[in-house]
Amino acid sequence: MNWQIHLxxxxxxxxxxxxxxxxxFANRRxxxxxxxxxxxxxxxxxxxxxxxxxxxxxxxxxxxxxxxxLTLPSGMKLPIRIIMEVDAFSAFMALSGSIVSFAxxxxxxxxxxxxxxxxxxxxxxxxxxxxxxxxxxxxxLFNFFVFLEIASVASYGLIAFWRxxxxxxxxxxKYMLLSTIAALMVLIGVGILYGRYGALNMAAIAKSMRLxxxxxxxxxxxxxxxxxxxGAVPLHMWVPDAYSQAPAGISxxxxxxxxxxxxxxxxxxxxxxxxxxxxxxxxxxIIVFGILSMFIAVVMAVIQKEVKRLMAYHxxxxxxxxxxxxxxxxxxxxHPQAMSEYGFTAMQGGIFHIINHAMYKGLLFLTAGSxxxxxxxxxxxxxxxxxxxxxxxxxxxxVSAAAIAGLPPVNGFVSKLLVYESSFAxxxxxxxMALVTSILTLASFVKVFQSAFLGPARARFSEVREVxxxxxxxxxxxxxxxxxxxxxPTWSLSKLVGPAAQALVDQAGYIEAIMRSGL
Amino acid sequence: xxxxxVQSGFGYWxxxxxxxxxxxxxxxxxxxxxxxxxxxxxxxxxxxxxYGGNPVPKDGDxxxxxxxxAYWGFTEALSPFYKLLLSLHTGIAxxxxxxxxxxxxxxxxxxxx
Numbered sequence: 311m312n313w314q315i316h317l318x319x320x321x322x323x324x325x326x327x328x329x330x331x332x333x334x335f336a337n338r339r340x341x342x343x344x345x346x347x348x349x350x351x352x353x354x355x356x357x358x359x360x361x362x363x364x365x366x367x368x369x370x371x372x373x374x375x376x377x378x379x380l381t382l383p384s385g386m387k388l389p390i391r392i393i394m395e396v397d398a399f400s401a402f403m404a405l406s407g408s409i410v411s412f413a414x415x416x417x418x419x420x421x422x423x424x425x426x427x428x429x430x431x432x433x434x435x436x437x438x439x440x441x442x443x444x445x446x447x448x449x450x451l452f453n454f455f456v457f458l459e460i461a462s463v464a465s466y467g468l469i470a471f472w473r474x475x476x477x478x479x480x481x482x483x484k485y486m487l488l489s490t491i492a493a494l495m496v497l498i499g500v501g502i503l504y505g506r507y508g509a510l511n512m513a514a515i516a517k518s519m520r521l522x523x524x525x526x527x528x529x530x531x532x533x534x535x536x537x538x539x540x541g542a543v544p545l546h547m548w549v550p551d552a553y554s555q556a557p558a559g560i561s562x563x564x565x566x567x568x569x570x571x572x573x574x575x576x577x578x579x580x581x582x583x584x585x586x587x588x589x590x591x592x593x594x595x596i597i598v599f600g601i602l603s604m605f606i607a608v609v610m611a612v613i614q615k616e617v618k619r620l621m622a623y624h625x626x627x628x629x630x631x632x633x634x635x636x637x638x639x640x641x642x643x644x645h646p647q648a649m650s651e652y653g654f655t656a657m658q659g660g661i662f663h664i665i666n667h668a669m670y671k672g673l674l675f676l677t678a679g680s681x682x683x684x685x686x687x688x689x690x691x692x693x694x695x696x697x698x699x700x701x702x703x704x705x706x707x708x709v710s711a712a713a714i715a716g717l718p719p720v721n722g723f724v725s726k727l728l729v730y731e732s733s734f735a736x737x738x739x740x741x742x743m744a745l746v747t748s749i750l751t752l753a754s755f756v757k758v759f760q761s762a763f764l765g766p767a768r769a770r771f772s773e774v775r776e777v778x779x780x781x782x783x784x785x786x787x788x789x790x791x792x793x794x795x796x797x798x799p800t801w802s803l804s805k806l807v808g809p810a811a812q813a814l815v816d817q818a819g820y821i822e823a824i825m826r827s828g829l
Numbered sequence: 830x831x832x833x834x835v836q837s838g839f840g841y842w843x844x845x846x847x848x849x850x851x852x853x854x855x856x857x858x859x860x861x862x863x864x865x866x867x868x869x870x871x872x873x874x875x876x877x878x879x880y881g882g883n884p885v886p887k888d889g890d891x892x893x894x895x896x897x898x899a900y901w902g903f904t905e906a907l908s909p910f911y912k913l914l915l916s917l918h919t920g921i922a923x924x925x926x927x928x929x930x931x932x933x934x935x936x937x938x939x940x941x942x
Contacts, residue, residue, distance in 0.1 A: 766889030
């Protein structure tokens with residue numbers, strides 16, 4: 311039997327094994343080896359799964375059944391078991407998230423030498439990885455909620471990892487409070503749909519979906535809760551606190567974890583509700599979330615004086631591009647002409663921006679971590695002249711800052727270009743807001759570059775040296791990904807982004823993959 | 830499809846054209862740099878920063894513009910807007926929960942009605 315049929319299960323099982331075995335590795339060297347090997351294995355599995363989905367189409371995996379593909383056993387009309395459904399969008403998200411997870415883990419190895427409780431960090435990191443990948447590959451709404459909670463609980467611990475600082479505890483508490491309410495909203499939404507359709511499987515619910523009042527209430531709860539989890543304005547308040555207080559490797563990874571909630575928002579909007587949506591309200595809500603997130607967050611970023619806090623606001627701002635792009639796609643979903651003219655391009659732009667943002671924002675947070683590791687501060691008023699002492703980190707920062715500002719020829723430009731041009735077809739003001747956001751993004755990263763890396767040498771940083779090699783390796787992983795996405799845009803669009811956008815639009819294909827597997 | 834060309838449906842963009850552009854710009858930059866004089870005397874006044882004729886402070890802190898002064902005009906011009914934004918970012922958890930509840934209610938009304 312081909313072992314690769316079990317890739318969806320392995321994608322969750324390997325990080326879970328990594329998490330549960332991690333406390334046994336009290337020895338630092340063994341712990342580092344375990345951390346590296348298991349996170350690398352997870353990334354390889356995500357890559358193999360993405361490749362398999364690319365060649366064979368949607369991969370369905372039934373857990374606990376007599377046959378891994380039998381979704382409807384014994385004449386059942388509805389699927390009941392834990393079913394994973396991995397289409398090109400899921401595989402794309404899992405691949406993107408696992409690359410960032412790998413880079414964050416490698417970067418964190420030397421960070422852990424400065425603290426105790428490293429094995430707890432590793433265990434929580436693997437749990438966070440499993441939660442994120444589970445959210446992105448499950449075909450079941452309740453399991454989505456379970457994985458959301460696994461990721462959330464791991465996040466609380468990791469955000470508060472520097473537990474001797476009250477700010478970290480406070481940031482974690484705020485995130486926990488908001489996340490708990492959001493999770494309850496998701497659970498109520500799942501309960502409403504279960505009460506209506508007697509099913510938890512997304513494809514089964516989508517097949518029977520008739521948009522009545524309960525379904526609309528459930529959708530409103532999903533949209534609000536997942537918008538909060540992905541950090542959309544005005545529900546973004548937890549993001550600057552959490553991202554700035556977490557260790558740098560975690561801040562880097564939290565970008566991808568937040569995108570798993572974005573994935574959930576898009577999956578529910580397109581695959582569960584999809585063509586049953588007889589109102590443009592949801593699409594416009596997502597577009598407005600996008601515009602508010604882009605503009606408000608970047609304006610807030612300009613005035614920040616702490617590097618990670620500034621970057622955290624930019625994480626919110628960049629999420630706006632994704633919401634805008636995919637929101638425009640949702641607006642065009644039931645209009646074939648609009649979809650072919652601009653809707654699909656907008657979706658490609660939004661989805662391309664997901665992986666671009668994961669890579670360059672991840673790298674930016676790692677460069678911030680390097681600055682802190684080497685200089686002991688992230689205060690822009692105290693930093694300066696570091697380019698002399700940290701040349702590699704400077705190069706990493708320049709490339710990733712150019713990417714986030716959307717400067718050609720770096721990858722951020724391509725995805726933004728697609729969003730600009732397609733959103734213009736809906737209304738020019740959308741493009742104007744996106745362009746203004748991009749200019750302010752450039753302005754704030756010029757400020758960081760000038761304040762932290764350029765300028766005369768500071769006496770207090772005369773002893774500062776470049777960070778250890780493993781941290782540079784972690785950053786290099788993301789740098790290579792950025793350069794690959796920048797210099798191979800046609801490959802990225804045709805192999806990575808296009809199939810993911812097509813999978814999201816193809817609601818019938820998503821439903822059929824589950825409902826035909828029992829035959 | 831031409832290598833490196835992205836079709837947006839409204840136009841196209843080619844990454845390699847930009848790389849060629851940057852390569853040409855880099856060649857020009859290195860040419861101008863190589864045209865500079867290299868026969869200056871290291872360790873003399875020829876090697877020093879010109880700081881308005883004053884002695885150059887030893888610590889960079891004394892001649893650096895702090896980050897908090899960056900974009901002063903921009904933030905000053907938008908100060909009423911910033912005042913509003915900062916008043917919303919209270920840092921108080923119960924306020925954040927309130928935003929979530931109000932936003933959820935608003936979204937529910939927009940979708941249901």
